[in-house]
């Protein structure tokens with residue numbers, strides 16, 4: 398799925414996590430950003446497609462394969478591999494927290510118990526990041542099989558999960574609009590300060606689950622199989638079909654708005 402929908406989904410779960418704290422705007426904003434950051438991070442493994450990859454990272458790590466080959470392969474650093482696993486999400490979150498703690502104490506007098514309490518203090522940030530990360534992995538599962546056959550969700554196990562082809566790689570405007578709606582509604586709820594915390598968490602969680610259910614429904618009712626293994630000669634056909642389906646779902650006017658927005662973006666959307 399496209400990086401924008403992934404990131405907004407992370408922001409959406411961030412708004413839910415932010416409702417669990419009584420702290421002020423700054424803390425809530427950080428929790429929301431952590432969700433968005435966690436949700437866009439797994440696609441860092443697409444860096445092997447970068448034109449300068451072979452001359453820089455490829456040479457630095459003395460890799461035997463070109464970035465393009467690595468991207469489609471099943472090395473641990475290939476696309477949809479280690480960085481698309483729960484393990485990576487948790488590990489990266491813990492490394493970031495440990496680094497933040499070390500910077501705070503200026504790398505002096507490191508005490509494990511203090512590190513532990515620092516982590517506890519920032520648990521909401523941590524959860525937001527990890528949940529955003531995991532949601533990205535779930536969103537990639539209904540995309541086509543291609544060369545990977547899903548995502549390596551339980552790395553270091555070899556199994557890949559998903560690759561069902563329920564949705565196309567991008568043009569999932571309906572899903573984007575649902576997660577955007579969750580984000581907007583929850584942000585409004587967060588800014589209404591009259592709510593008691595336990596009410597607010599129930600509201601944001603409720604909005605998120607309604608949106609999540611709607612996304613699952615949309616994914617399962619495309620009525621077209623986008624799936625292919627390795628490469629496909631029907632790529633253009635799938636691409637056009639995914640847009641046609643969006644036109645049917647959204648109606649002509651909303652579809653045209655989304656298409657104009659899409660055409661203005663420099664990324665696949």
Ligand SMILES: [Zn+2]
Pocket residue numbers: 398439440481533537
């Ligand atoms: Zn991904």
